[in-house]
Amino acid sequence: MATGGRRRLKVVAIIVSAVVLLGGGAAAAFAWTAAREPVVPRSEAGAIEHPPLSPVEQLLHDADDPLACALSFAGEGAPADPMLQRQSALFQGLPIPAREGFVFGGWYPTEAAATAFDQAARVNGADAVVCVDQQVQLFAGWMTPEQNVAENAQIPILMYHQFTAKAEGESGWLRGNYAYIGDFEAQMSHIASSGFYMPTWDELSAFIDGRLFLPAHSVIITDDDADQSWFDLAVPVIDKYKLLSTSFMITAYRQDPAPSIYVQRRSHTNDMHQAGDNGKGRMVNWTADQIAADLNASGDILGVREVMAYPFGHYNDTAKQGVAQAGYEMARTIEPGLVTIGTDKLALPVVRIDYGMTVDALIKRIG
Incomplete structure (x- = not known):
């Protein structure tokens, strides 16, 4: 007799024995339940074996946080492994993948949006x-280098300083630094309602390299x-x-601490926002080693390097050397201009916002 047939006879024999020994309906019910109960896989030690967790399930299990979110990626060249994010916070550390012969076009919530490079949907x-x-x-999303160049993106970095609630402005020699808060709100309302894309600093760096598309x-x-x-x-x-937004802090x-999830803290140096021996900023008076030491102190306090802003806008080749030596990839000046593919990362230009600039004046500069 086949093995399967012998096994079925054995099960039936066990059931019949149970009915005879226990008797009546109760015994029959017991036998029926025993026959129906599934076989649970067990290890040799007798422990119940569970199927392995998927990478997403494992990530969430290890996080043990109800606000944890497992982010996974799809599409050609996308990372295979999920990464952990936290709900209600901003996305952190989104990768910028590379693909031979293509420029990365950003992350999107659907395949259709990625194909269309839907700016409103981009994440x-x-x-x-x-x-x-x-x-x-x-x-x-991916595009050709030719498509990326054809966009001709020129990215404005707005530079604000102080703010005032006085429509007539402040007095004194720093009067021009104070933006009237009414003008600032109108400007921010325009940016929010006009669908501007807000690049992160790592995106700006990749854009300058020609590796990432920015609208x-x-x-x-x-x-x-x-x-x-x-x-x-x-x-x-x-x-x-x-x-x-980014707040360049003199640490x-x-x-x-960051006053909002929408405010990134970055370095305005630790203690170089002072005049040096020749009356100009310490940034152009100190050695590269001294500059690097100061920026390392600032970076340690803020917990990030990435980009810094030159005090008073003063910089030279030695300053650039010190910035790079401290591990900063970019530095922002006060020189007017827009960031394009190939811009010097250690001399990023700005659009300066002075007192009296209305939303109409901003529109003329950035659209």
Whole structure:
């Protein structure tokens, strides 16, 4: 008799024995249940074996956080492994993949949006994480280098300083540095409602290299010095419109935590925002080693390097050497201009915002 047949006879014999020994309906019910109960896989030690967790399940299991979100990627050249994000925070560390003969076009919530390079749908570190069942997937977009160049993107970096609630402005020699908060709100409202893309600094770096596509309709918002008026007047506006911004902090003067998820803290040096021996900033008086030491101190406090802003806009080749030596990839000047493919990363130009600039004046500069 075949092995399967012998096994079935054995099971039936066990059931019949149970009925005879226990008797009646109860015994029959027991036998029926025993016959129906599935066989649970067990290890040699007797422990129940569970199927292995998927990479996404394992990531969420290890996080053990109800706000954890497993981000996975799809599309040619996309990373195979998921990465952990946190719901209600901004996306952090999104990869910029490389693919021979192509320029990365960004991350999108659907394949169709990735194919169309849908700017309104594009996702980056300026966006809050939104998950369904603690999971989200993004699709990679790719274009040719020719398509990227044809976009002719010229990225403005807006530079603000202090802010005032006085429509008539402040008095004194720094009057021009103070943006009227009413003008600032109108400018931020325009940026938010006009669908500007808000690049992160790593995206800007990859754009300069020609590795990443940025839409022509992009803008970066920065503030120098982290003045108290930035915290009191400007940050509530940034929060209101949910616009990614950067606060360049002089860390010897203040080390406040980020006042909003939309505010990135970056270095304005640790203690080089002072005049050196020749009356110009320390940045152009110190050696590369001294500059690097100061920037390392600032970077350690902020927990990030990436980009810094030159105090007073003063810099030279020695300053650039010190910046690079400290591990910073980019540096922002106060020189007017727009960032394009091939721009000097250690001499990023800006669009300076002075007192009296209205939203119409901003539109003339950035669209």
